[in-house]
Amino acid sequence: KLENATAKQELGRASWKLMHTMMARFPDEPTADDSLALQTYIQLFARLYPCGDCASHFQLLLQEYPPQTSSRNAAAGWACFVHNEVNKRLKKELFDCSKIGDFYDCGCGEDGKDGKG
């Protein structure tokens, strides 16, 4: 089957959005179990990402730049950095990671306070 660049880009945008939004909600002071969960998630994400070429490249990036999961800042900064490494390879504009602060808002408000989850 032919490659469909539009679908591949859409998948990429959706995936990055989920990844960065997840980092923005990761605990400031994670437990060892939180950090392990994020490490595992990222490794499985890199293994199972549906675009095989993207997944192979991303696995190499993870080897070179191991996921940082010691805090929200560390995790968000790491994800911004590796996304920029992908941007470089695809010759895209780089994102200013000092501005990542409030950029990714999950829209969930204060979880558990509205009774709807």
Ligand code: FAD
């Ligand atoms: P995207 O890169 O999708 O970014 C979406 C939005 O995120 C941007 O508009 C910007 O607002 C913001 N953003 C940009 N950079 C950052 C950053 N560093 N930190 C935080 N936010 C940022 N495509 C390929 O063709 N080949 C590949 O090998 C490939 N590998 C990929 C690997 C992974 C793990 C993922 C998730 C995607 C990969 N993609 C690959 C898809 C590619 O990265 C883009 O998602 C796709 O090309 C759409 O690009 P875009 O210009 O819309 O912006």
